[in-house]
Amino acid sequence: MLNKIALLGAGSWGTSLSMVLEENGHEVRLWSHSQEQVDEINQFHTNKHYLPEVVLSKNIKAFTDLTEVLDSVDAVLFVVPTKAIREVAKKVEATLKKSVIIIHASKGLEQETHKRISVVLEEEISADKRKAVVVLSGPSHAEEVAVKDLTTITAASPNLESATFVQQLFMNDYFRVYTNKDIIGVELGAALKNIIALGAGALHGLGYGDNAKAALMTRGLAEISRLGVAFGANPLTFIGLSGVGDLIVTCTSVHSRNWQAGNFLGKGMTVKETLAHMDMVAEGITTTKAVYELAKERGIEMPITAAIYDVLYNHANVKEAVDSLMKRVGKSES
Incomplete structure (x- = not known):
């Protein structure tokens, strides 16, 4: 069965997902707040700022008018970036005329509230306009999906029927x-691996x-699992695609925006200089603050997150932050 999909956000990941949906025969309406970007997609079938080497199908139509995008x-x-989720969701709530499946493929936690994205969507889109909220997440670089490299991810929802619907949309x-x-x-694994x-x-x-990178990833996964389980997650999720799988791909690839940002910091750039060099959002920077605050509130030990927070927000020296982790009191691994 072919479906009509409103895809909100025409960055690299949104554009790549629109290509998958279109190839599967669905009608894709791509929304952006930028008229210049919409014109480029519709006239030239490219999105060069985000995917410079990719040509889009003529069937992918872009819009700035949310009413057109959401119709039927x-x-x-x-x-869209995590910081824009609530604002865009409010506009969807005001425009949507019927109950639909709500999906998100963003990775982060809302600042101040520390809420997961699905919670924000449920707060802003009324129950009579959403059949379910489904998260689409896993080890995936937009650049590789756009050229049809092999990719495996997860559709997660307490409503298994809706998760299966999303599975069938994309497979x-x-x-x-x-x-x-x-x-x-799945949401916490997706957000925290960016840290x-x-x-x-x-x-x-x-x-x-x-050796150092393997140690960081392994102990980082322990931190992710510790916080996730405290909030009711299944620990087995973190050895799956949206846990260790997403962690591997994000921590080992130059495609990763968060890896790029960390690399700049390691080479001696300040946070301000790092942000100036980034032409796309590195969600890990704001997620670090949210998770650090959340862990303190709940009394959850997350030394790696705390060290990265000190570098980002207390101007700590990166080398000294690494040294402090290595000099911690010896403990049992388990």
Whole structure:
């Protein structure tokens, strides 16, 4: 069955997901707040700022008018930065005329409230306009999905029927989707791995080798699991695609924005200089603040997150932050 999908957010990930949906035969309406970007997509079938080497199908239509995008759709997919989720969701609530599946493929926690994205969406989009909220997440670089590299991710929702609907929307011979009922674990794994990716990039920038990076990723996963379980996640989620899988891809690839940001910091750039060098959002920087505050509120030990927070927000020296982690009192691994 073919469906009409409103895809909100025409960055690299949103554009790549629109290509998958269009190839699967669905009608894709791509929304952006930028008229210049919309004109480029509709006239030249490119989105060069985000995916410079990619040519889009002529069937992918872009809009700035949310009313046009949401008219008679079967699902709404949010792929905007975390900081914009609540604002865009309010506009969707005011415009949407019927109940649809709400999907999001963003990775972060809301600042100040520390809420997961699905919670924000449920707060802003009334129950009579959403059949369910489904998270689409896992180890995936937009640049590789756009060229049909093999990718496997997760569609997560307590409503398994809706998760299966999203699975069927996206599944094809290069984009495989598994379902998962643990929306808490999938969202937290997606958000928190960006913090560890900042650290992995910083280690590279400092010149450390594979031993250090393996240690960071392994102990980083322990921190992610510790916080996730405290909030009701299934610990097995964190050894799956949206846990260790997403952690591997984000901590080891130059495609990763968060790895890039960490690498700049490791090479001696300030946070301000790092942000000036980034042409896309590195969600890990704001997520670090939210998770650090959340862990303090709940009394959850997260030394790696705390060290990265000190670098980002207290101007700590990166090398000294690494040294402080290595000099912590010896403990049992488990």
